[in-house]
């Protein structure tokens with residue numbers, strides 16, 4: 001068996017994280033409009049369809065247009081992402097302890113340094129066999145890691161992500177997790193197997209499913 005779990009809004013309270021991250025910028029007088037304007041808008045992303053976030057470039061680009069102390073902000077950001085443990089949802093620990101580590105995989109999007117630092121410094125990796133980030137389709141990664149006839153679960157809060165996995169690998173049991181704290185919620189129908197609002201519910205689904213096998 002393998003369980004693939006998304007990171008943002010599933011294991012990690014990304015909404016809270018973003019609020020606190022923006023506070024750093026605010027404390028230096030950078031309002032949300034400017035924050036948004038330069039979020040991806042720097043030379044490295046020019047003419048790229050897939051834009052990668054880079055906090056240093058974000059700050060420096062703002063610095064090109066406004067009088068700020070870029071180094072000080074960068075230092076503040078570095079300190080902020082040194083410890084992201086407090087954003088891990090409380091039900092995560094109980095969930096991961098109910099399975100053996102070798103069955104658990106984090107699969108997050110996208111594959112950028114900022115994301116990997118955020119995950120690593122949350123301390124959650126030690127509960128997982130592997131933590132994989134990808135800027136491509138998660139279904140591709142999963143396909144390469146699973147064996148024939150293996151029981152596989154996939155948990156994500158993004159409808160398109162869950163639907164893509166279900167479409168590409170129909171044998172995977174897909175669970176759309178819409179936490180009340182999450183940023184993405186879907187109420188309509190879709191091509192997935194189960195819906196849950198927290199990891200306690202996810203556990204119940206998996207447990208029931210395994211007993212029926």
Ligand SMILES: [Mg+2]
Pocket residue numbers: 006007008009010156157158
């Ligand atoms: Mg997510």
